[in-house]
Amino acid sequence: MGNNSSLVIGAGALAVIGGFLIFKLFNSSKSVKSSKKVALVDSNIKYPFELVLKDELTHDTRRFRFALPSPEHSLGLPIGQHIYLSARINGDMVVRPYTPTTSDDDKGYFDLVIKVYKAGIHPKFPDGGKMSQYLDKMQIGDKIDVRGPNGRLKYQGNGVFSIGIDKSSTNVKQIKRGTGITPMYQLIKEICKHPEDQTKVQLIFANQSEHDILLRDELEELKQNYSDKFDLWFTIDKSVQSDWKYDIGFVNEDMIAKHLPPPGDETIILMCGPPPMIKFACNPNLDKLGYTNEMRFSY
Incomplete structure (x- = not known):
């Protein structure tokens, strides 16, 4: 362009x-060595990240901040791509895609802004959003598994x-x-x-x-x-x-x-x-x- x-x-x-x-381009990018510290080294591996901040933006929207391995680390997510969060919820493995609102210019953490779909609100989805409700119930210090980039x-x-x-x-x-x-x-x-x-x-x-x-x-x-x-x-x-x-x-x-x-x-x-x-x-x-x-x- x-x-x-x-x-x-x-x-x-x-x-x-x-x-x-x-x-x-994708193939060549994998062969280039970089001194940049990224958290998502292998897209096939799940990495646990700790919740360090949770802000209530509106009655049903939250900002979740997760810490990376060190203050020098970036997430390692190209612009346009997403990550997968996974958790075992009520005995089932639940996996959902999300895109952080932060970028690799932000070091030491990444943010997710997520709307929480609660149970009993929408008649077509009586159980609400499994992952969003799970995240909303997380406490500071809890961890979530993340895989990517995808x-x-x-x-x-x-x-x-x-x-x-x-x-x-x-x-x-x-x-x-x-x-x-x-x-x-x-x-x-x-x-x-x-x-x-x-x-x-x-x-x-x-x-x-x-x-x-x-x-x-x-x-x-x-x-x-x-x-x-x-x-x-x-x-x-x-x-x-x-x-x-x-x-x-x-x-x-x-x-x-x-x-x-x-x-x-x-x-x-x-x-x-x-x-x-x-x-x-x-x-x-x-x-x-x-x-x-x-x-x-x-x-």
């Missing part, structure tokens, strides 16, 4: 990247994404729903903090209500501080506030056309969210607007 690349993020995440070059997508910097293949993109669009924002948030921060990276990011972030918007303050601060690189748009199913200045309703053709750049050879659309949203809200409307399958990637 060139110096004037654009990234669009929305209620879901889409990204399309080539295969041969990325495969070559995932097909890597952000190489300067607008270059790789997924089985390398592809340069001047426009990246992301569509997110609910807690699918964390992979995008990490990517947006990475692009914004590097002045030499001229990639432009546009995000549509869909939620049920204002209260469900994860990392809203952080996202709006990024928009304010990096308005030349990052644009942000929310949509919610319903609003109870008269001063709501964004959209109300599901992601649709008009919303995508208005808040994401047009399709093109250097456009990548990243989608992260519930499969029904991607299948019925994102892909049909992207089809109508002329975005090819090669311009899309779903986490």
